[in-house]
Amino acid sequence: MTGKRKSERSTRRKLCSPGRPPVWQRETLCRFWQDIAAGLSSEEAGIEAGVSAPVGSRWFRSSGGMPPTHLTPSGSHPQGRSLSFSEREEIALECARKTGVRAIARKLGRSPSTISREIRRNSATRNGDFNYRATTAQWHADRAAQRPKVSKLAQNSTLHDYVHDRLAGLIATPDGVALKGPVVIWKKRRAVHRQSRRWSLAWSPEQIAQRLKVDFPEDQSMRISHEAIYQALYIQGRGALKRELSACLRSGRALRLPRERARKRGRSFVEDALMISDRPAEVADRAVPGHWEGDLILGLGSSAIGTLVERTTRFAMLLHLPRMKGHGKTRVIRNGPALAGHGAQAVRNAITGTIMELPASLRRSLTWDQGAEMAQHAQLQIDTGLDIYFCDPQSPWQRGSNENTNGLLRQYFPKGTDLSQHDTDALNAVAHALNTRPRKTLGWKTPAEALDQLLKQHIIEGVATTG
Structure with a gap:
C-alpha cells in the first residue's frame, strides 16, 4: 500500500545506503589512468586528476595496477545519451532555483522526459522529499x-585448472622428479609490490593463451586472452586466481608497474678478438642452427651461473660455476685466481664440457659480451672449434636471445640471492623447464621440440646424401 511519503511513491526501488557516495567521478578516474599510461607515478597521477596523492596510490594498489576495462584510455567513452556529471551539476543548481523541468531541458538541450526521469530516479529521498544532489545522482x-560479469576462469573449471597448473605447477627434472626449489624472500626496495619467489613451471599468460589453441584446436570453450589472465591475478574482483600466484610470474610483481631496468656496465675486454660485425650473414638471419649466445647471470657474493642459448631454436643450457676452495676464507690476492668460480679458466672449462656434448653440426659459433671471463677465448676456440665473436661495449641488445633468456631465468635465480647454492641437477631442471615451454617466436613450439626437429632433419639429410 502506497504511503504518504514521496520516497514511497518513487519509481526507484528501495536501496540500503552502503555509505557515503564517492567524491570522485568517472571523468576523474579516466584522467587518473590516462596519466598512469603516460608514465606518471600513482601519486603524481592522483594530484593531476584532482585528488590527493594517497588516494591516487590507493586507487593504483586496489586495482592491481590495471585500470578497469571501461576506464582504460582505449576503452569506449560514455555515449551522448548518458548524462555527464557536469550536466547533473547544472540540474542540481536549477532544481535549487525551483526551475521547471522543461526549462532545464531547454538549457541542457535534452528531452524533458530525460530530465524528469533523472530527478525521479536519482534524487536523494531519505528525508521524504526529492532532494537532487549531483554527487548522489551520479552515485x-x-x-x-x-x-557484473562472471569471469571465464570462474565459469570453466577445466580452463581454470589448465591455466593454474601451467602457471603454478612444480618444475621437475627430465626424469620426472619434482623439485620445489628454495624459498626466496624478497627484501628489496618497494617490496610491497613483489611477492616472495618460488620455483614453478611459470608459463607466461601469453604462452598459456596461445598454447590452448594447440592443445584444444576444436574446443572453442578453451580460449582465454592473456590480458584476462593478468586481470584475474591482479584484480581480485575478477575472481578465479589468487593474487599469491603472481609469485609465479617471471617478474614476481604483485602489481602491474612501469619499470625501467638499469643496465649494469661491466668491464670491457677486447684483445685479438673478432667483433660481432665480423659474423657471417648466416648467423644473423638464424637460418642455420649451431650458433650460440652466452653470458653470466650474477648473484650475491660474486656467485654466477653461465647461460648458453641457441639462436635458431632458443634452446638453453646452464653452466655450473661452483666457488673454488678457499673462497671467503683467504685474503683476496690481486690478479690471483678467481675464487668466486667464474674466472676465465672456470668459464672455459664449463663451456667446453657442456658444448662438446652436442653434435658437430650444432657447434658453429659463440657470441659473448665483453667480459674478463672470456680472456681465454683463443684456447676455447681451439678446444671446441667454435668461432668466438664479441659484442660492442654496453650493447646487450646484440645478444637479444640470451638477454631474453636471462630475464626468464631471474624467475628462478632472482637478483640479490646466492647462486652458488644450486647444484648441477637443479640447473638441469630449470633448463628443462625453459626448454619445454612454448615460445611465441617458434610458433608456440617448445625449444626442445624445435631442436629435435632440426636434429631429425639433419639425420635424414645426411642419410639421403650418403645414399
Missing part, C-alpha cells in the same frame, strides 16, 4: 550501470 547512476 545512483553508476550503481544502476554496473553489469
Whole structure:
C-alpha cells in the first residue's frame, strides 16, 4: 500500500545506503589512468586528476595496477545519451532555483522526459522529499550501470585448472622428479609490490593463451586472452586466481608497474678478438642452427651461473660455476685466481664440457659480451672449434636471445640471492623447464621440440646424401 511519503511513491526501488557516495567521478578516474599510461607515478597521477596523492596510490594498489576495462584510455567513452556529471551539476543548481523541468531541458538541450526521469530516479529521498544532489545522482547512476560479469576462469573449471597448473605447477627434472626449489624472500626496495619467489613451471599468460589453441584446436570453450589472465591475478574482483600466484610470474610483481631496468656496465675486454660485425650473414638471419649466445647471470657474493642459448631454436643450457676452495676464507690476492668460480679458466672449462656434448653440426659459433671471463677465448676456440665473436661495449641488445633468456631465468635465480647454492641437477631442471615451454617466436613450439626437429632433419639429410 502506497504511503504518504514521496520516497514511497518513487519509481526507484528501495536501496540500503552502503555509505557515503564517492567524491570522485568517472571523468576523474579516466584522467587518473590516462596519466598512469603516460608514465606518471600513482601519486603524481592522483594530484593531476584532482585528488590527493594517497588516494591516487590507493586507487593504483586496489586495482592491481590495471585500470578497469571501461576506464582504460582505449576503452569506449560514455555515449551522448548518458548524462555527464557536469550536466547533473547544472540540474542540481536549477532544481535549487525551483526551475521547471522543461526549462532545464531547454538549457541542457535534452528531452524533458530525460530530465524528469533523472530527478525521479536519482534524487536523494531519505528525508521524504526529492532532494537532487549531483554527487548522489551520479552515485545512483553508476550503481544502476554496473553489469557484473562472471569471469571465464570462474565459469570453466577445466580452463581454470589448465591455466593454474601451467602457471603454478612444480618444475621437475627430465626424469620426472619434482623439485620445489628454495624459498626466496624478497627484501628489496618497494617490496610491497613483489611477492616472495618460488620455483614453478611459470608459463607466461601469453604462452598459456596461445598454447590452448594447440592443445584444444576444436574446443572453442578453451580460449582465454592473456590480458584476462593478468586481470584475474591482479584484480581480485575478477575472481578465479589468487593474487599469491603472481609469485609465479617471471617478474614476481604483485602489481602491474612501469619499470625501467638499469643496465649494469661491466668491464670491457677486447684483445685479438673478432667483433660481432665480423659474423657471417648466416648467423644473423638464424637460418642455420649451431650458433650460440652466452653470458653470466650474477648473484650475491660474486656467485654466477653461465647461460648458453641457441639462436635458431632458443634452446638453453646452464653452466655450473661452483666457488673454488678457499673462497671467503683467504685474503683476496690481486690478479690471483678467481675464487668466486667464474674466472676465465672456470668459464672455459664449463663451456667446453657442456658444448662438446652436442653434435658437430650444432657447434658453429659463440657470441659473448665483453667480459674478463672470456680472456681465454683463443684456447676455447681451439678446444671446441667454435668461432668466438664479441659484442660492442654496453650493447646487450646484440645478444637479444640470451638477454631474453636471462630475464626468464631471474624467475628462478632472482637478483640479490646466492647462486652458488644450486647444484648441477637443479640447473638441469630449470633448463628443462625453459626448454619445454612454448615460445611465441617458434610458433608456440617448445625449444626442445624445435631442436629435435632440426636434429631429425639433419639425420635424414645426411642419410639421403650418403645414399
